[in-house]
Amino acid sequence: MRYANRIEKIPPYLFAEIDRAIERKKAEGADIINLGIGDPDLPTPGNIIRRLQEAVEDSKNHRYPSYAGMYAFRKTIADWYKRRFDVSLEPGKEIIALIGSKEGIAHAPLAFVNPGDITLVPDPAYPVYKIGTLLADGTPVTMPLLEENGFKPDMEKIDRKIAKKAKLLFINYPNNPTTATAELEFFREVVDFAIDNEIIVCHDAPYTEMTFDNYRARSFLEVKNAKEVGIEFHSLSKIYNMTGWRIGSAAGNSEILAGLGKVKENVDSGVFQVVQHAAIEALEGSQDSVRKNMKIFQDRRDLMVEGLQDLGWSVEKPKATFYLWFRIPKPYTSSIKFSGDLLAKTGIVMTPGIGFGSHGEGYVRCALTQKKERLEEALKRIKRFTS
Numbered sequence: 001m002r003y004a005n006r007i008e009k010i011p012p013y014l015f016a017e018i019d020r021a022i023e024r025k026k027a028e029g030a031d032i033i034n035l036g037i038g039d040p041d042l043p044t045p046g047n048i049i050r051r052l053q054e055a056v057e058d059s060k061n062h063r064y065p066s067y068a069g070m071y072a073f074r075k076t077i078a079d080w081y082k083r084r085f086d087v088s089l090e091p092g093k094e095i096i097a098l099i100g101s102k103e104g105i106a107h108a109p110l111a112f113v114n115p116g117d118i119t120l121v122p123d124p125a126y127p128v129y130k131i132g133t134l135l136a137d138g139t140p141v142t143m144p145l146l147e148e149n150g151f152k153p154d155m156e157k158i159d160r161k162i163a164k165k166a167k168l169l170f171i172n173y174p175n176n177p178t179t180a181t182a183e184l185e186f187f188r189e190v191v192d193f194a195i196d197n198e199i200i201v202c203h204d205a206p207y208t209e210m211t212f213d214n215y216r217a218r219s220f221l222e223v224k225n226a227k228e229v230g231i232e233f234h235s236l237s238k239i240y241n242m243t244g245w246r247i248g249s250a251a252g253n254s255e256i257l258a259g260l261g262k263v264k265e266n267v268d269s270g271v272f273q274v275v276q277h278a279a280i281e282a283l284e285g286s287q288d289s290v291r292k293n294m295k296i297f298q299d300r301r302d303l304m305v306e307g308l309q310d311l312g313w314s315v316e317k318p319k320a321t322f323y324l325w326f327r328i329p330k331p332y333t334s335s336i337k338f339s340g341d342l343l344a345k346t347g348i349v350m351t352p353g354i355g356f357g358s359h360g361e362g363y364v365r366c367a368l369t370q371k372k373e374r375l376e377e378a379l380k381r382i383k384r385f386t387s
């Protein structure tokens with residue numbers, strides 16, 4: 001089989017290799033503790049499920065939805081932005097529904113990138129920024145996220161010629177995988193850079209509500225002129241444990257959204273209305289379950305960070321996301337070797353940093369997506385592994 005060049009350019013999926021190693025280990029009868037997946041283990045809150053059940057009984061919801069999303073859903077997103085960030089958006093043209101934010105991120109380059117055009121993508125990062133670019137025959141150029149810069153790209157280090165040629169710039173805060181957060185000052189710098197170089201900014205923000213210790217994450221759209229240059233992707237997946245439901249949104253510049261909308265209009269047919277009704281309930285209904293779930297993640301974070309610190313590993317408590325991101329313990333230098341040994345000797349899965357890009361080498365990501373008892377068991381096994 002000959003695949004198209006753009007498919008051949010997509011690097012091999014490291015995580016498929018990890019999955020095979022897990023399967024082999026399972027076949028040996030090992031009890032696997034998977035801290036590799038960024039998928040909440042907690043159930044979707046009951047009020048959202050009940051709303052879905054009601055909505056599915058109504059045959060009006062069985063037909064093709066509108067491409068851009070129901071007005072009521074877009075209004076809900078607008079109201080949420082107003083409440084949460086004091087950002088005003090017009091539901092009719094400054095918000096669209098997505099089949100999960102991944103879908104919108106992957107499709108955005110198709111609307112703005114011509115063959116050979118450059119996009120600026122962070123490294124380490126969620127892989128879709130780079131892959132979406134490759135699928136549009138574009139050329140992703142890496143912005144390294146270094147610990148000494150708080151895992152934010154150093155905008156001044158971006159080559160001026162590259163910047164002038166770039167069409168899109170992706171950022172993501174609170175960040176997966178590094179757990180870094182960003183303040184408005186950084187977003188302002190990005191907006192200025194985007195105006196100077198005529199670049200579209202795509203801010204991927206599925207973790208703004210997954211924060212700890214009363215930390216409140218900011219929206220990119222809070223910054224003056226952000227709406228002139230960019231859009232922000234949001235998702236219900238992580239915060240409402242709805243990863244399988246497939247719904248998210250993009251908000252911001254209406255012309256950028258119209259471009260993305262044109263791609264989507266011709267590729268998909270919108271989000272099942274039943275899911276949109278459930279999403280409205282998620283955002284407008286009681287947020288008690290969110291607070292409860294974040295307390296669970298915070299307890300897990302504290303347990304795991306303190307446990308690993310006791311073993312001498314250099315782990316810090318993140319302010320946001322449900323991951324830990326830390327340097328692999330000495331004498332390891334290869335994150336793949338570390339993750340491989342950890343799996344072989346303890347049955348614990350953590351994601352090697354290099355899976356998120358070459359600047360992730362030397363780090364590992366641990367997802368807090370297992371119950372406390374399993375994390376306690378993991379700590380016991382890690383203690384044996386290190387002694």
Ligand SMILES: *Cc1c(COP(=O)(O)O)cnc(C)c1O
Nearest residue numbers: 100101102126176204235237248
């Ligand atoms: C989980 C995740 C997404 C995808 O979310 P969906 O809305 O489920 O597609 C996007 N970006 C980042 C950084 C993520 O971690």
